[in-house]
Amino acid sequence: MSEAAEKQEPAQPPAEGKNYYRVYPEWLNAIVYFFCRVMVYIVAKLMFRVEVRGFGNVPATGAVMIVANHGSHLDPPLCSLVSRRRLSYLAKSDLFEKRSLGYFISFLGAFPIRRGEGDRGAIKTCINILKQGKVLLIFPEGTRSPDGTIQQAKTGVAMILSQLPDTVIVPVRIDGSFEAWGKNGGKIMRKKIILTVGQAFRVADLGLQSSAKKQLYHDMGREIMSKIMSAGA
Numbered sequence: 591m592s593e594a595a596e597k598q599e600p601a602q603p604p605a606e607g608k609n610y611y612r613v614y615p616e617w618l619n620a621i622v623y624f625f626c627r628v629m630v631y632i633v634a635k636l637m638f639r640v641e642v643r644g645f646g647n648v649p650a651t652g653a654v655m656i657v658a659n660h661g662s663h664l665d666p667p668l669c670s671l672v673s674r675r676r677l678s679y680l681a682k683s684d685l686f687e688k689r690s691l692g693y694f695i696s697f698l699g700a701f702p703i704r705r706g707e708g709d710r711g712a713i714k715t716c717i718n719i720l721k722q723g724k725v726l727l728i729f730p731e732g733t734r735s736p737d738g739t740i741q742q743a744k745t746g747v748a749m750i751l752s753q754l755p756d757t758v759i760v761p762v763r764i765d766g767s768f769e770a771w772g773k774n775g776g777k778i779m780r781k782k783i784i785l786t787v788g789q790a791f792r793v794a795d796l797g798l799q800s801s802a803k804k805q806l807y808h809d810m811g812r813e814i815m816s817k818i819m820s821a822g823a
Contacts, residue, residue, distance in 0.1 A: 608687050608689075609683070609686050609687065609692070609702070610686050610687070610688065610689045610691075610692025610693055610696075611686045611692055611696050611701065611702055612692070612693055612696045613696070614696065614697060618697075619676070619697060619699075620676075622697040622698075623676050623697065623698060623699065626667075626670075626697070626698055627670050627671070630667045630668065630670055630671065631671055634667075634668060634671065634783065637778075637780055638664075638766065638770055638780065638781060638782060638783040639782045639783070640668065640671065640782075640783045640784075640785070641782070641783075641784045641785070642671050642672055642784075642785045642787065643784065643785070643786045643787065643822055644786055644787030644788065644789075644821070644822055645672060645673075645787060647760060647787040647788065647789060647790060648672055648673040648675070648725070648760050648787060648790075649758055649760075649790060650674075650675070651723070652723050652758060653720040653721070653722075653723045653724065653725075653726075653754070653757050653758065654673075654675075654724075654725045654726070654757070654758045654759075654760055654790075655720065655725075655726050655728055655747075655750070655751070655757050655758070655759050655760070656669060656672065656673070656677065656725060656726070656727045656728070656760050656762055657728050657729075657730055657747065657759060657760070657761050657762070657814055657817075657818060658727070658728075658729055658761070658762040658763070658764055658785075658818060659729070659731065659735070659740045659762075659763060659764055659815075659818050659819075660729035660731050660732075660733065660734050660735060660764075661734055661735045661738050661764065661767045661768030661772060661773075662734060662764075662767035662768055662770060662771045662772060662773075663734070663771060664767045664770060664771050664783070665729065665734075665764055665767055666679055666681070666698075666700070666727065667698070668764065668767065668783065668785060669727050669762060669764075669785070670698075671785065672760075672762055672785055672787050673725060675724075675725045676699055676724075676725065677699050677725050677726070677727045678699040678700075678701065678719050678724060678725065678726050678727065679699060679700055679701075679726070679727035679728070680700070680701065680702075680703040680712055680716070680728065680729075681695055681700040681701070681702060681703070682702070682703060682704075683702040683703060683704050685700075685702075686702045701715055712746075713746060713749055713750060716728070716750050717750055717753055717754060720750070720754050720757055721754070728746075728747050728750075730743035730744060730746075730747040730811060730814055730815060730818075731743060731744065731815075732744035732746065734768075734772075734773045735768060735772075735773065736773050736774070737768075738768035738769065738772060740815060740818065740819055741815075742811065742812070742815065743810075743811030743812065743814055743815050744811070745807045745808075745811065747810075747811060747814060748806070748807035748808075748810040748811050748814075749807065751793050751810065752793075752803075752806070752807070752810075755792065755793040755794065756792060756793075757792065757793075758790050758791075758792060759790065759791055759792060759793070759814070759817075760787060760788065760790045761787075761788040761791075761814070761817040761818040761820075761821045762785055762786065762787050762788070762818065762821060763785070763786045763788070763818050763819060763820075763821040763822065764783065764784075764785055765783065765784045765785075765786070766781050766782050766783035766784055767783050769781040770783055786821045786822035787821065787822070788817060788818070788820070788821030788822055788823075791817065793810065796809075796810065796813045796814075798810060798813070
């Protein structure tokens with residue numbers, strides 16, 4: 591799992607409160623990430639009969655942005671199953687204020703973002719990760735869906751891609767995670783979860799025409815969510 595040993599770029603930690611985000615040595619990251627990915631696979635198979643379709647659609651090398659819908663806390667670890675490469679992803683800064691959890695998710699490639707505050711530090715970190723030829727997991731909706739339906743994309747994903755338009759984008763549709771453990775659900779249910787990996791594309795393939803930045807971001811987000819919804823079709 592050579593990709594798992596890729597160097598982790600330091601993130602921008604939240605300005606307030608205790609922060610237990612840590613950057614670990616590459617060899618330690620590789621070992622812990624591989625172990626955790628195996629554990630995720632075993633648990634997901636036993637509890638949710640998880641199925642990954644289109645596994646080979648994630649490129650083996652180069653910068654890749656994986657975009658997925660978001661219905662559950664289960665989504666980030668489950669997305670590790672769509673590629674053998676180590677994923678980096680955003681996690682809300684509150685999670686890094688708890689010592690054990692902050693340390694653990696740092697091992698798994700998470701870095702903090704302050705939701706709703708236009709966290710340009712996190713955007714910059716995303717861009718740096720892609721510039722290094724790594725795999726970045728993004729949930730364009732910004733937060734978990736309140737009812738399981740796919741929501742509109744926030745502007746963050748478009749802001750990143752507008753600066754790196756040649757980035758390979760891979761859509762992933764997650765079905766069943768909301769039913770297994772949705773935003774308002776307290777108990778984890780043994781529901782089947784399917785991750786469908788669609789065909790890779792680039793911004794140029796979306797055929798966007800608008801010259802106004804705000805409209806361009808909106809159109810890009812809409813098209814990306816459409817790609818997620820139609821993944822595997």
